[in-house]
Amino acid sequence: xxxxxxxxxxxxxxxxxxxxxxxxxxxxxxxxxxxxxxxxxxxxxxxxxxxxxxxxxxxxxxxxxxxxxxxxxxxxxxxxxxxxxxxxxxxxxxxxxxxxxxxxxxxxxxxxxxxxxxxxxxxxxxxxxxxxxxxxxxxxxxxxxxxxxxxxxxxxxxxxxxxxxxxxxxxxxxxxxxxxxxxxxxxxxxxxxxxxxxxxxxxxxxxxxxxxxxxxxxxxxxxxxxxxxxxxxxxx
Amino acid sequence: xxxxxxxxxxxxxxxxxxxxxxxxxxxxxxxxxxxxxxxxxxxxxxxxxxxxxxxxxxxxxxxxxxxxxxxxxxxxxxxxxxxxxxxxxxxxxxxxxxxxxxxxxxxxxxxxxxxxxxxxxxxxxxxxxxxxxxxxxxxxxxxxxxxxxxxxxxxxxxxxxxxxxxxxxxxxxxxxxxxxxxxxxxxxxxxxxxxxxxxxxxxxxxxxxxxxxxxxxxxxxxxxxxxx
Numbered sequence: 001x002x003x004x005x006x007x008x009x010x011x012x013x014x015x016x017x018x019x020x021x022x023x024x025x026x027x028x029x030x031x032x033x034x035x036x037x038x039x040x041x042x043x044x045x046x047x048x049x050x051x052x053x054x055x056x057x058x059x060x061x062x063x064x065x066x067x068x069x070x071x072x073x074x075x076x077x078x079x080x081x082x083x084x085x086x087x088x089x090x091x092x093x094x095x096x097x098x099x100x101x102x103x104x105x106x107x108x109x110x111x112x113x114x115x116x117x118x119x120x121x122x123x124x125x126x127x128x129x130x131x132x133x134x135x136x137x138x139x140x141x142x143x144x145x146x147x148x149x150x151x152x153x154x155x156x157x158x159x160x161x162x163x164x165x166x167x168x169x170x171x172x173x174x175x176x177x178x179x180x181x182x183x184x185x186x187x188x189x190x191x192x193x194x195x196x197x198x199x200x201x202x203x204x205x206x207x208x209x210x211x212x213x214x215x216x217x218x219x220x221x222x223x224x225x226x227x228x229x230x231x232x233x234x235x236x
Numbered sequence: 237x238x239x240x241x242x243x244x245x246x247x248x249x250x251x252x253x254x255x256x257x258x259x260x261x262x263x264x265x266x267x268x269x270x271x272x273x274x275x276x277x278x279x280x281x282x283x284x285x286x287x288x289x290x291x292x293x294x295x296x297x298x299x300x301x302x303x304x305x306x307x308x309x310x311x312x313x314x315x316x317x318x319x320x321x322x323x324x325x326x327x328x329x330x331x332x333x334x335x336x337x338x339x340x341x342x343x344x345x346x347x348x349x350x351x352x353x354x355x356x357x358x359x360x361x362x363x364x365x366x367x368x369x370x371x372x373x374x375x376x377x378x379x380x381x382x383x384x385x386x387x388x389x390x391x392x393x394x395x396x397x398x399x400x401x402x403x404x405x406x407x408x409x410x411x412x413x414x415x416x417x418x419x420x421x422x423x424x425x426x427x428x429x430x431x432x433x434x435x436x437x438x439x440x441x442x443x444x445x446x447x448x449x450x451x452x453x454x455x456x457x458x459x460x461x462x463x464x
Binding site: 059061063081082084088089091094096097098099100104108109111112113138147154158 | 246253257312316318322
């Protein structure tokens with residue numbers, strides 16, 4: 001099924017018995033998850049609970065050991081490129097080349113998507129994350145927060161229907177965190193689906209429609225963001 | 237059309253990275269020069285023997301240098317997991333392969349203008365302009381033949397700590413036909429080709445390049461999806 005063929009009732013993500021094993025260790029086990037189109041879902045849990053593994057499986061960066069999954073009705077194993085046109089993931093890594101400038105990075109990402117972006121448009125995008133004045137600086141000279149801002153710009157560049165964010169607030173200063181909050185609110189308004197994994201519960205639980213608590217690779221609990229805070233406090 | 241455009245974007249990106257970080261080119265060039273120098277010391281001052289073996293030494297210098305260059309070309313992709321960033325885009329992995337292979341071929345071609353004069357001086361070989369042009373053509377075919385499986389194996393081993401050992405172990409047996417074709421043809425250029433055999437060896441080199449480029453292009457998507 002193509003992304004356009006998927007209607008609003010088609011779940012953005014549907015997994016059945018999804019599992020991923022690394023060696024003898026199950027990083028994710030028996031994961032049955034449904035994320036509705038337009039929903040903002042928070043994945044919470046301690047380190048090693050399976051949040052990143054789940055996001056990487058959804059993004060198609062890892063192959064599941066067990067189970068099945070659909071993205072907007074598409075099977076990622078069969079329709080890999082169509083799925084990748086639908087989603088974007090900003091993970092722990094920055095996906096940057098140290099010797100390229102911020103402007104060049106944006107141009108590489110855009111061209112590889114088969115699109116064109118005028119330099120003025122690229123600078124405008126960089127302005128959103130306060131990097132327009134550093135556009136000609138190789139990203140190797142950027143701080144961790146600046147790299148994160150640049151990488152997060154991929155979510156603006158790629159116009160995805162499904163945005164996967166792994167620790168989007170880490171390394172960012174207060175203004176950067178506010179900006180990401182605004183972006184997530186914007187995605188919600190635009191009907192996009194967002195799945196974020198975060199340890200910053202006070203901020204992320206405010207943003208989400210639903211929170212999912214993972215523990216040792218399994219879904220332990222689901223509920224509202226407020227209920228999650230009541231249940232586990234401000235840190236997991 | 238989109239595939240060509242994506243492949244050219246990868247080439248452009250790689251050349252830009254090469255230009256900005258000249259370290260790889262310089263270190264690989266120096267490695268090639270030192271290799272040629274060591275071969276000349278190993279043979280000694282016998283200029284007849286040196287001339288006869290010059291083609292072999294030149295191709296071996298290319299082969300040994302190529303493993304350094306190829307492994308480095310994917311090391312840069314693993315820094316900050318840039319390769320994952322590319323794979324998350326709707327990019328056909330085949331475009332990534334041909335982009336990387338083309339930039340690796342261009343990189344190996346860049347070794348010729350430096351290593352050839354060094355070899356000619358060290359091994360006391362004289363070559364006219366026409367001979368130089370033919371040698372450069374053969375070098376290009378050899379570079380293409382090495383880059384195709386080299387890029388595939390460099391991608392497969394890029395996440396392994398033992399990449400520097402594994403890459404030559406996997407690559408060298410596979411490129412023996414390229415090695416033979418390049419040594420024979422370049423030796424004929426350097427020492428004379430009374431039977432006009434260079435063309436046949438060049439055909440062999442071109443055939444292997446075509447086979448490897450096609451076959452490795454088909455295998456790369458599986459290798460990269462498993463290897464990341």
